[in-house]
Amino acid sequence: MSDLETQLATLKAEATKAIATSDTLERLEELRVSYLGKKGQLSQILGGMGKLDPAERPRIGAVANEVKTTIETELAQKRQALQQAQIQAQLEAETLDVTMPGVYRPQGVMHPLNSTIDRLIDIFVGLGYTVADGPEIETDYYNFEALNTPADHPARDMQDTFYLPDGNLLRTQTSSVQIHYMEENDPPIRIVAPGRCYRRDTVDATHSAVFHQIELLAVDEGLTFTDLKGTVKEFVRQMFGDVPIRFRASYFPFTEPSAEVDVMWKGRWLEIMGCGMVDPNVFKAVGYDPEVYTGFALGLGVERFAMVLHQIDDIRRCYSSDLRFLKQFA
Template identity: 80%
Template sequence: MTTSLNELEAQLATLKQVATKAIAATDTLEQLEQLRVGYLGKKGQLSQILRGMGQLAAEDRPRIGSLANVVKESLQASLDGKRSYLQEAQIQAQLESETLDVTMPGVYSPIGRVHPINSTIDRVLDIFVGLGYTVATGPEMETDYYNFEALNTPADHPARDMQDTFYLPDGNLLRTHTSSVQIHYMEDSEPPIRIVAPGRCYRRDTVDATHAAVFYQIEILAVDEGLTFTDLKGTIKVFLEEMFGEDLPIRFRASYFPFTEPSAEVDVQWQGRWLEVMGCGMVDPNVLKSVGYDPEVYTGFAAGFGVERFAMVLHQIDDIRRLYNSDLRFLQQF
């Protein structure tokens, strides 16, 4: 069946009219794309109409070709205009859905606070870093050598009775002090050294108002030529005055530690009585030998203290257990 010029013209006119109405009626970009493919695609209705041009006389083909271009340009313009409209509407709808009503009350989120143990550690480290010390850390699980033997505390030493603690099946143990950090650091460094070592420690202490089985400790170590007990005492005095103020009564008492000689304990006035807050002393020559230092050339001093004790004095806390109970009524005071 042949197709006449008038029939093709009528088909193009009908296509333009129907497609224009369909484009105007669509309300999504997906539907619009389907219309574009259905009308103007390679297998679309316009292409199907143009296949009939082969049956026209040669002089009529340019007329249909020109008319088809007009229809195509018209539909393309309608598609572009509708696409722009739908895209703008989509953006506007998204803006409206994401608009924040600033007049509505916000969701309350309580402000966090630094735990008194952490704030005390930060305060101590700030002081010692200001004095030229380097922060050093080490593992909480230690070998017997680093926790005891290298610190002049062999297996048969009576001082172990106070610290024999949590042993693991493989023979390792949970460290009882951060003194082990000093051994690690000295093995890897040459004098002069000045370090401050914070960390968590474990002992089988009976829990009461001033003792805990798990606690935080900070130790300092200085090794150099010519260091004396006077340097140790002066360092501790400056530190405690920076920590608690110059009017806090302080006293040194002779004591014993296997890794320092001579040794002392330091007390501060707390709630009308003396409270031990730290131990200190000159590094025992055997400890220096264990890390390869010559005790005839170098001397050193060390000191260690429990962070919880310092927090108790600093904030006038009457029971160490309050620091671990996670009671917000208590913690919100800081």
């Protein structure tokens, strides 16, 4: 046996043993490069074939091919075994015992106020309105003056609110959102403004110092009270069905003419919102020409709608976080 044959036999034995004892795919790749790479041990051994007698070269070449094939086969088999072991280990680590009792996590439900807000907004969005919002901490200007309610206006007594040390206040209505929006956008405008409001009020079964409002505003050329009535009637139809509806003359500083809207609900008239045509002074405050544009607005209290729709007897239940009460809305 020639020296090359001896080296090839030794290489085959060492490679077979090393491959068999390798325990990672990374180590297996290192062995492949070491034995079969361009600068590997097999290439180094075959580099000496040039010194052989031409008659011996075919035989040594056949032995070298057999060694190479053996090493490649061993590598492939070991790679497959390691990959299968890796997959099995991963399966065992990630396997769930389906016979064990699960951890019960009760599904939450939407608060009746939130679900009512969503229902109201869906109707108005369906009528072509866009949702707008604004800050809950307002300046006196946006909360009162820009809405045609100067400092000496008696209507402020009905909306006395919570004032902050810097002179700002917690907004008493989401009408302030309308002023912000009109200052930043040109007509035509159609927005719905939901949000939390604050007023210094005595808390009882139907009143709260914190409550939620939704207000609507439409501004365009040629809008009339007829457009307002049509919008209100369609809203009432989608919310309550085909029920009798009436408009009662009323007063709001920021609309003229103004009205309260009642619906016949369970045999009695129920007041649901206030509305009216936007006062020209409000348009002047935001830079709109009242000789060109007209508009209408309406506002409603979310709590009143929630209490009517869900037959809630006390507004304070909406804020108590009592699970016995909230679970009823699952």
